[in-house]
Amino acid sequence: MTLLTLLPIAWLALAAGLLFAWRGSLLALWREPVFKTPILIVESDDWGAGPPVQAEALAAIDACLERHCDATGRPAVMTLALILATPKPGMVGFETLMDASQRATLTAIRSGRERGVFALQLHGMLHFWPDTLRAAALDRAEVRAWLAAPELTERLPSHLQSRWTDASTLPSRPHARERVEAAVAEEVALYAEVFAAPPEVVVPPTFVWTREVEAAWAARGVRVVITPGHRLTCRDASGDPACQDKNLRNGEHGEGEALYLVRDEYFEPLLGQRPERALEALARKTRLGRPCLLETHRGNFLAAAGGDLDGALAALDTLYTIALRSFPTLRFASCAELGRAIRSGDALWIERNKRARFTIWLRRVALLPRFGKAARMAGLLPLLNLFARCHS
Ligand SMILES: [Zn+2]
Structure with a gap:
């Protein structure tokens, strides 16, 4: 040879x-599905039960979104990952979105949803696990102080903001399955009561969740789980998210009928992230036939959390203005719609x-x-x- x-x-x-x-x-x-057009979704977490000042910020965001329409005439959509309850001082009980104290925030959320600028997603009954917080308070003064006057969960130590692992001591340990199922049943039922339908999309708090949690959501009708591209199931000895058990791609099937979407780009003006960074992400995702899901948080829009409402709104406005100019075929959508399009192979969206x-x-x-x-x-x-x- x-x-x-x-x-x-x-x-x-x-x-x-x-x-x-x-x-x-x-x-x-x-x-992995290939999306035909550029898709931009700003995903804003942590709204819901909590300080009433959220209502004012949501109304201002709503007005900003409504000013920007895609080529089909549809206004920009922001997804809101919602927390349904907030503890009373001392955690002697909880106020939910159904309570009078939360009426202004709930009205702003419902109003934006009715006009198509807000798409609602479940974040959790709470942004923590109550027993974990009680246990952590025994030897952490800052947790005791937070419990005495709870307002912004953003102020809790990061690992204690995870709901679906017991991080009262580190490394964290899993919750008992029956407690997970009861907690999921409770949060899905309350969400359905508040918004007249069970959640179609969930965003696991701090992106720490387990197969058991996912199965419980899926069993109650959840069809889409927002993920960072992998599943982390615990907090390690340093308190960081860890114990990865899965890599995930858009459209992959999870537990039950649930499928995953990947959100791994960011728009956090509070951290100095300018619209240009988000626009680069949109270009990158579009080139790869993927929707651009940008993670952001209510803290950017709330002065009490260190945010600057006017500055964040200006950044949001710039983002949509340049995105629509640079991508004439840009489409706005909710994650629930993307999930349905993937499931059906809808030729309007999927190549x-x-x-x-x-x-x-x-x-x-x-x-x-x-x-x-x-x-x-x-x-x-x-x-x-x-x-x-x-x-x-
Ligand atoms: Zn959150």
Whole structure:
């Protein structure tokens, strides 16, 4: 056998080896839905039961969203991840969104939902696990002080803001399954009572949750779980989210009928993140056929939490103005709608053309850690790109 015949055989073996070694990720990227148009969703967490000043901020956000419409005439949509209850001083009981003290906030939320600028998602009954907080208060003065006058959960130590793991001591431990199921049943029932329908989308607080929690949500009708691209199930000895048990992609199936969406881009003006950063994320996601879900928090809009309402609104306004100018086919949507579009393969949203999907898949696989570099160096990716161009 001559060198000229050996070389192609060796190259084919190398290419086949690369494809085989990464087959799981390559197939997962092929199965991941490709969205046809740029999609921008600002996801704002932590609203709901709490200080009444939220009502004023929500009304101002509502007015800002309504000023920006996509090519179909639809106004910008902000998803609100909602907390349903807030503790009374000393945690001697709780006030829920149904209580008179929360009426202004609830009215602002419902008003925005009716006009299509707010899409509601469940964040949790509370942004913590009550018994965890009680236990932590025994030896932490700042937790005792917070419990005496609870207002903004953002002020709690980060690990104590996780609801679905017992972080009273670190590393955290799982809750008993029956307690998880009872807590999920309670929060889903209250959400349904407040908003006349059970939640379709959940955002796990601090993105720490378990398979058991997810199964309990799914059993009660939740269809979409917002994730950072993986599932973390505990807090480690330092209090950081840990115990990853799963990598997740858009459209992958979770427990029951639930599917995942990935939110791993950020828009937090309070942390100095400018609209330009979010616009770069939108461009990047669009190129990969993915929706751009931007994480933000109510704290950006509340002075009591260190935010600046006017500054955050100006940043939001700039974000939508430039996004609509730079992406004429930009669409606004809720995560619930994206979930339904993925499920049904809705041709209005989801690309079905195999050539178009192949082009996007090539862009995605080029970013796979190690595979992208190896496939480029071996000449496999350039060859596949050439093939895609010749057939487009
Ligand atoms: Zn939160």
